[in-house]
Amino acid sequence: MSPAPVPEELIAPLRAAREQSAILLDLDGTLAPVVRDPEAANVPELTRRAVQELTERYALVGCVTGRRAADARRILGIGSIPYAGIHGAELLVRGARAAELDPEAERWGERVRAVADASDADALRASGLRREDKGPVVALHWRGADDEEAALALAEEIATRALAAGLKTHHGRRVIELRPPVPMGKDGAVRRLLARSGVTHALYVGDDRTDIDAFTALRGMVADGRLDQAVCLAVLSDESPPELLSAADATVDGPIGVRRLLIALSA
Template sequence: MTPARPTAEASDARLAEALAPLRADPARTAILLDIDGTLAPIVRYADDAHVPETTRSLLIEIARRYGYVACVSGRRSSDARRIVSIGTISYIGSHGTELLRAGGIEPVLDPAVRDWGRRIQAFGRDADNAELRRLRVRIEDKGSIVAFHWRGAPDEEAARAAIDTIAGRAEQSGLRTHWGRKVLEVRPPVRMDKGAGILSFLEHAELDAALYVGDDVTDLDAFRALGEMLAEGRVRHALRVCVASEEGPSELAEEADLVVDGTDGVRHLLERLLADDPAT
């Protein structure tokens, strides 16, 4: 399918065509969704993120109808579940390294990153100095990841410069860095991506189709995981949806099968997945 941004007039017809293979056998379909910027609008402070009740109600019904439903996030899986507040779906957290299955209590952490948690947290504590606090850089503990946010800082340019320095120190220490929408993540030097988490989550699933919806560069790995599953014959249909925004990366739209406008567009997509006639 050629990536394109549908007009408002054509969007329902385009959605109906794209969603038809997923709706054909919901029990054998995976619905995989990013959270921040996809289900929950981007906010100034990460802790204030929430999924609107209308979207949450749709997700509850999606979980009843479709065989495999998960939210995929850079946050800890427990934090992801707190934001979405639905216990009947699974959560793939910390960029694929945590899995909290539907109805579960404790997330399962990838053993490859477990031992790195203390070192990452120590790096975050060492980086938390008076200059970062003056610049209003916010540090988020994600367990095996530490994130530095500069969204909303009084001087975003100065805050970004300070975070550039942190990135250099992390790389010199043998850690990995990953940039997102006004955020730097410092990670262990092991594979950590949403694509790996999705492949693990769906390893034993019997599927015909899979959908992934995301808005940021971290979602490219998830797109590519669906492409891998398609190429290997693990699914017959894969739909990769980019959530367009002013800050969104152009490469995500280029690799997408479909583009929707913001969190409202995602909500509309969920409605079409549940509609008796998706074209109406």
């Protein structure tokens, strides 16, 4: 049986007020299918075209991601939209050559990398745990490791050392991030993207726990009168966090369902 589409009553107000509406999109697991190696992530051409179509119809289209903003722009391949990277610690505005990184987060980057560097490289390789450096954040991935339990155990060990060093950690879909102990979240990213935009409606689509922060920010903007409507959508997968699904207004079925939604928004 085909999954139910997003209820028309949720997206009709955005289509009716496109010149005052924002479409905000996560990248991995939303626009791009999740893959074993983050470097191999790719947004299908049909999805990229659907996003491009939205940029010509809506007041604001933006990408909110845990990746570096420049990497997200390279993967999506659209230079005419803003990208909030590293969960809001970085902002790459439309057409800019380089992103602006929060200086407070940047100051912690060396200490975050030092914790990761203390891990034995041979042990990382043997466990299948992969390290991804994202400026002030280091991500430890175990998706597709031969022994995912062993890789997870090593990631948890590194995370424990990070906490002891005064850092923060965040657990996602088969990934743990080592983060600076500074405010960092997609709530701040959403607020920065919408600041001075003049939009009255906003839709956000995401697939992981970090996206709940974006939901919270948008609903807060409705509560204080800065938005008339916020639509918060979760992307379904076999790894969907239950708390994300509980927080969403509705769901879409994987990145293909996201593409169908984008096409419906352009109709």
